[in-house]
Amino acid sequence: MRKLVVGNWKMHGGLDANAALLGALYAAGRQACPFAVCVPFPYLQQAQALLGSSSVAWGAQDLSEHASGAYTGEVSGAMLKDFACRYVIVGHSERRALFGDTDERVAAKVGAAISVKLQPILCVGETLGEREAGVTEAVVERQLAAVFARCGAEALAACVIAYEPVWAIGTGKTASPEQAQAVHAFIRARLSAWCGEDVAAAMTILYGGSVKPQNAAELFAQADIDGGLIGGASLVAGDFLAIVAAAAS
Numbered sequence: 001m002r003k004l005v006v007g008n009w010k011m012h013g014g015l016d017a018n019a020a021l022l023g024a025l026y027a028a029g030r031q032a033c034p035f036a037v038c039v040p041f042p043y044l045q046q047a048q049a050l051l052g053s054s055s056v057a058w059g060a061q062d063l064s065e066h067a068s069g070a071y072t073g074e075v076s077g078a079m080l081k082d083f084a085c086r087y088v089i090v091g092h093s094e095r096r097a098l099f100g101d102t103d104e105r106v107a108a109k110v111g112a113a114i115s116v117k118l119q120p121i122l123c124v125g126e127t128l129g130e131r132e133a134g135v136t137e138a139v140v141e142r143q144l145a146a147v148f149a150r151c152g153a154e155a156l157a158a159c160v161i162a163y164e165p166v167w168a169i170g171t172g173k174t175a176s177p178e179q180a181q182a183v184h185a186f187i188r189a190r191l192s193a194w195c196g197e198d199v200a201a202a203m204t205i206l207y208g209g210s211v212k213p214q215n216a217a218e219l220f221a222q223a224d225i226d227g228g229l230i231g232g233a234s235l236v237a238g239d240f241l242a243i244v245a246a247a248a249s
C-alpha cells in the first residue's frame with residue numbers, strides 16, 4: 001500500500017486546541033490508510049508526547065539547509081530528529097513565494113533532510129499564471145529536476161512528492177480529478193526517467209489543494225494520486241479523518 005494522507009497545520013494551533021485534535025487522531029486508532037500531521041516547530045514535543053504510542057506519524061513544515069551554525073531562527077534536520085519526526089515538508093509554495101525558497105534552496109533542504117533520515121515531502125506546483133501560460137509541466141519538471149541534479153536519483157526516490165497547484169491552495173478551488181491526474185502521471189513519468197520505472201511506480205505522489213471530505217474520494221480514485229497533503233481540513237479532526245477514510249476505500 002502506498003497511499004498516505006498528511007496534514008499540514010501551517011501556522012495554526014495552540015496547546016489546548018492541539019491536545020484536542022491530536023487526542024481525536026489518537027483515539028481514531030490505526031486506519032487502513034497511514035496518516036501523519038506536520039505541525040509548527042514548537043508543538044513537535046506535544047505531537048511526540050500525544051502520538052508517540054500510536055500509529056500516527058508526525059513531522060515539521062520546513063528545515064534549514066544547514067546542519068548547524070550561526071543561522072538565527074533556523075531549525076536543523078537533526079533537531080527535528082530529536083523529536084522523532086518522520087516527515088518534513090520541503091518547498092511548500094508558501095515558503096517558495098514568501099520566504100525565498102528557490103529551487104536550489106529546496107534541493108539543498110531535501111539533501112539536509114535525507115542526510116538525517118527524515119523523509120521529505122517535496123512540494124511542487126504551478127501558479128495560476130503558469131497554468132494559463134501552458135507551462136505547468138515545465139514548472140513541475142524544473143522543480144523536480146533541481147532536486148535530481150543536486151541530490152541524485154536515490155534521494156529523489158526517497159521523497160514523497162506532493163503536487164500542489166498554487167491556485168488551489170487555501171482558495172477552495174480544487175483541481176478537477178482529471179487535471180490533477182494528468183500532472184501526477186507526468187510527474188511519475190519524469191520520476192521513472194530519473195529513478196527507474198519500478199522505483200517510480202512505488203513512489204507516493206500526493207495531491208494538495210483544497211481537499212475536503214466531499215472531493216477526496218474522487219481525487220484519490222485517480223490512478224496516480226496516492227493520497228493527499230491537507231491544509232485547512234486537517235485542523236478539524238472529523239474532516240481530516242474522513243479524508244483518511246476516503247484514501248483507504
Ligand code: PEP
Nearest residue numbers: 169170208209210231232
Ligand atoms: C497546503 O497547505 O498544503 C494545502 C493543501 O492547503 P489547503 O488544503 O488548505 O488548500
